Amino acid sequence: MNINKLxxxxxxxxxxxxxxxxxxPAIKTVDQPEGNIFLIAGVDVSIGRQGSTGRAxxxxxxxxxxxxxxxxxxxxxxxxxYIPGLLSFRELPLILPALEKLDFEPDLxxxxxxxVAHPRRLGIAAHLGLFIDKPTIGCAKSRLCGxxxxxxxxxxxxxxxxxxxxxxxxxxxxxxxxxxxxxxxxHRIGLEFAASWVLKLTxxxxxxxxxxxxxxxxxxxxxxxx
DNA sequence: GCGACAG
DNA sequence: ATCTTGTCGC
Numbered sequence: 741m742n743i744n745k746l747x748x749x750x751x752x753x754x755x756x757x758x759x760x761x762x763x764x765p766a767i768k769t770v771d772q773p774e775g776n777i778f779l780i781a782g783v784d785v786s787i788g789r790q791g792s793t794g795r796a797x798x799x800x801x802x803x804x805x806x807x808x809x810x811x812x813x814x815x816x817x818x819x820x821x822y823i824p825g826l827l828s829f830r831e832l833p834l835i836l837p838a839l840e841k842l843d844f845e846p847d848l849x850x851x852x853x854x855x856v857a858h859p860r861r862l863g864i865a866a867h868l869g870l871f872i873d874k875p876t877i878g879c880a881k882s883r884l885c886g887x888x889x890x891x892x893x894x895x896x897x898x899x900x901x902x903x904x905x906x907x908x909x910x911x912x913x914x915x916x917x918x919x920x921x922x923x924x925x926x927h928r929i930g931l932e933f934a935a936s937w938v939l940k941l942t943x944x945x946x947x948x949x950x951x952x953x954x955x956x957x958x959x960x961x962x963x964x965x966x
Numbered sequence: 967g968c969g970a971c972a973g
Numbered sequence: 974a975t976c977t978t979g980t981c982g983c
Contacts, residue, residue, distance in 0.1 A: 784973095785973075785974085786973095786974070786975090787973080787974050787975070788975090789975070789976085791974080791975080794974090822972090822973060822974070823971095824970080824971040824972065824973090825971075825972080827972055827973055828972095830973080831973075852972085852973075853972050853973065854972055857972085858972080859971095863972070864972075864973085878972085880972050880973085881972080881973085882971095882972065882973090883970095883971090883972080884970095884971065884972045885970090885971085885972090915983095916983075917982080917983050918983095922972080959974095
């Protein structure tokens with residue numbers, strides 16, 4: 741698929757932070773993406789044992805059948821260490837080549853990590869959205885910033901995630917008895933739409949099916965290798 | 967100055 | 974994220 745070459749990634753920490761602040765205003769929110777959602781891609785990255793290499797995985801499923809339509813992986817060196825708030829600079833250099841190998845464009849992307857629920861409103865899902873210019877959702881397993889009330893116990897319960905008076909995401913219980921997930925808008929999508937799709941793509945497991953599958957593919961045998 | 971801190 | 978076996982709970 742087509743990828744915009746927005747900028748380079750070999751930046752200092754200070755310049756990366758500066759760049760995030762410059763890119764964030766380009767994020768567009770729309771209530772509902774145009775066109776039907778049929779092909780959904782899950783995106784995730786795993787890091788090798790010694791932390792020097794990583795593998796990005798993209799798994800595309802169809803809706804509502806939830807069958808795997810395509811998979812793409814890319815392995816390479818992990819350039820930057822993990823720094824809270826700068827995750828995209830560590831993982832996007834691995835994710836973008838994996839996406840480039842896809843010979844078609846999915847309708848929706850769900851990334852393992854936050855969208856705009858980020859100190860500078862440019863988590864990895866939002867950042868990726870700018871590169872691919874497609875509807876993108878952030879689905880994180882824990883909180884990076886913001887506050888929220890406790891989430892109800894039953895599946896579908898949720899609480900808005902606030903930073904000050906601003907709603908930056910929503911904490912959703914996708915499965916009874918499991919920790920809730922942190923959903924936030926990436927690019928070209930709205931929070932209501934994102935939240936409803938996360939529930940549509942979740943049933944038996946905690947994570948939305950595309951992300952769950954991508955997680956399996958990324959980690960799969962990253963153990964005995966590299 | 968002291969925590970908090972996606973993966 | 975990763976190191977790791979069996980085990981308690983839904």
